[in-house]
Amino acid sequence: MTSSASLPAAPFTERKAKLLEIGSGLVKAGGADEIEVVFIEGRSYLTRFSRNHIHQNVGTEEIAAVIRVVVGKRLGVATASSLAPEALAGAREEAVAIARASDPVDDWPGLPPPRPVEPLDAYDAATAEASAELRAQMAGAIILAARGKRGEAAGAVEVEEGTVAVASSTGVAVAGSSTRAEVRTVVTCGDGSGYAEGLSSRVGDIDARSIGRRAARKAADSRNPQPLAPGRYDVILEPSATAEWLEFLSYIAFSGKNFDEGRSPFSGRLGQRVTGEAVTILDAPRDLRGLPQAFDYEGMPTERLTLIQRGVAKAVGTNYYRARRLGKRRSTGHGLPASTSYECLPLHLFMKGGDSNLERMIRETKRGLLITRFHYTNILDPMKTVLTGMTRDGTFLVENGEVVGPVKNLRYTENVLEALGRIDGLSRRLVAAKGPCIVPALRIRDVQFTGATEF
């Protein structure tokens, strides 16, 4: 058995201080020209239910110490899952050995120098202390709502608290704690199914009963779906569907690494029109409606970054290395842990809304589809942002301004930036959806559906 230094169980402020103390100690111990230590620790609990009972229920406490060293512009990264001094020293030595075996990165700019980080109120004690009983009660409320429609509920209630601390040889020393609560459910009523979700840094903000009722109502309404031929349809995307497209756009287009390597559809096109004027997409990591984050995994402050403004490509998210390669003095605060090769990515997407609402969008649709969410989206052509995926858990035909009934699920294959160029309605109300994304409902003309399934 190995021994491990222990973290105070509570309060979280002491955990932050302890992690910074350990990180700073490791940095001071040296062993490389530059060194950065990132601690990511937390406790997460997830109660999963299906067929109206809890079938999986788990809790974990985890820690990762990601150590990045630089030896004469040669880089190495090693991760340990312990705070034990021998484990951390071992990881540092492993990182140094990797660096010594590697070639120098000629344009390495050094680790980023410290910048002031404005703290955020992202920690909610009630969420951190949410008990297994509370999670069961929330699952029970959803199940009750499903039973009210003679349905069955499946889903998850998840709560998490964690602390991230970054210390480096350039003087970076920041730590922050946060909480997260997510509830999602699929309710089935015979051959109908409905989805609803809620997400917040505060578990008290999530109304499980309301989420259950929304999903149950949709499940009941989507019974006996009728087949519909593939083709082009106007669509109304509910926020969960909008969020899925945005997440994929971020992965394809908004990464500073992809941009730098010429693999982003934005490569060489900043300042050019890439989609319609109705589209303004930001990264908003400090928005309290989502899951706010005060600094990235290099310890750099996060800030709003406009990615697309009125249809024009404006920026991509970078870490310090990519920022300097792209001729910028500072990173945009989108660095990922050095243990991943993705490097940088906007993770708190925000899409500006309009002046419409879901009901009005339905009223204004002569013939189209109301789509709750997508399933198994994947990339067919990254440079053209062509995605494919299925509809799921509530797809309805709209005719002459009214929802006339459920339809069997369809496959779309669509150039998403082009499709967003055909938006003719955005809801004023924005919703926090999985991602996290803060997004409106959208109405889009002529979306291409290329296949159908049997349910």
Next chain:
Amino acid sequence: MKAFLDRACDLMRQAGATYGDIRIREDRKQEVNVKDGRPEHVATERFAGFGVRVIVDGAWGFFGTHRLEESQIEPAVRQAVAIAKASASLPHTPVALAPLEPAVGTYVTPHQIDPFAVPLEEKLALLAAATKAMRGPNLKLAQAFASAYWAHQHFASTEGARIEQTIIQTGGGIAATAIAAGDLQVRSYPNSFRGNFATGGWEYVRAMHLLEEAPRVAEEAEALLAAPPCPEGRRTLILDGGQLALQVHESCGHPIELDRVLGMELSYAGDSFLTLNKLDAFTYGSPHVNIVADATAPGGLGTFGWDDEGVPAQRTPIVEAGRFVGYLSSRETAPAIGRTSSGAMRASGWHRIPLIRMTNVNLLPGSAGRLEDLIADTDDGLLLATNKSWSIDNKRLNFQFAAEMCREIKGGKLGQLYKNATYTGITPEFWGACDAVCGPEAWALWGTPNCGKGEPSQTARVGHGVAPARFRNVQVGVRA
């Protein structure tokens, strides 16, 4: 270690668990990425901890911690029990596990060269040389990858099982990315998304001959840029090993997971069209289609000694001459079909519960000889090679997959090169249209290292043995 395991089992019994198990696990991982002749990302990870899983009052609870200390056993058991009691607070049918003779034993992945003992300099030299050998006027990225995984686990259950297991997995590959005029084409070898993977040692990567294959891979990426898009229509398809492995994974491997069938994954990955009433009573494919789930296949990425419930590795018939005959199952789910567990419960680490995962879901070889023989036997069709994109509905019926490369077949010979080839279908119709599977001489194991499932999410490394196969009258391209 014995005292640690015994103590946990004693505490679980004392706390009222009718069943309990503990997994103490250490993981090592090394990823080496080289780009354009230089190391791009080299990283190692070590994770260690333990997780306890209990049934109390007929319901499950689990708690895992990185604090691998004897003093943490009691708090972890206490947490797991409290969580189980909360599970039991809602109406439920008590969990009943299929019977199992408790196993005592050890297993180590057969291997020749420990991938973690190979000097990093040797790996970097091989990968750098391979990337330097990929050249072309439009080649913007030449990448090479090597990966190594080591997992050492002690498993003990309150039923008396005591298993020590070491799994070693190794992989590697190369990829050439050509970009011009707003088009991007990738060609990979031996498979896309970081290459191919197996249980075994560094000898597996050495045998790939990455350096020798690199020039061809680069040439094909360049050629794809200049190639026309694949025309839409209904065509005869031959899928090569890499593409067919993905087809098996998505359209057979996932829908045969019995937890999906029972709705346990409904809200996330979905359920399955292979409902219980279809067992032994459904035509999944043509008589050419024979599929097994085989955790004993030497070298398979999903090969082990016991699963993470202590069930021995086994070979389970899934499809026999086109007829659907079996599921991947667990001790909890197997009673639903009146069988014992097929030994498919696997966890991605100490911090996750085991879920039903693919082992090696293999399409058995047919009698169509080598790939060249099958091409020669095809008058008019398309050969699709190496997966590029995948998407399938939540019951695993409607799929649409894309391949990196497509070659037309005319009169039994390969012809025109096409890019951006996609094909789509409905799973049982597609497998029903299979009219030939290549023979044992063309059969190979493919590793899928990125299979996602579960909440919290888990990534599993699973295997698929296939020989290239032919499918008739398949929709190619998008028909809007």
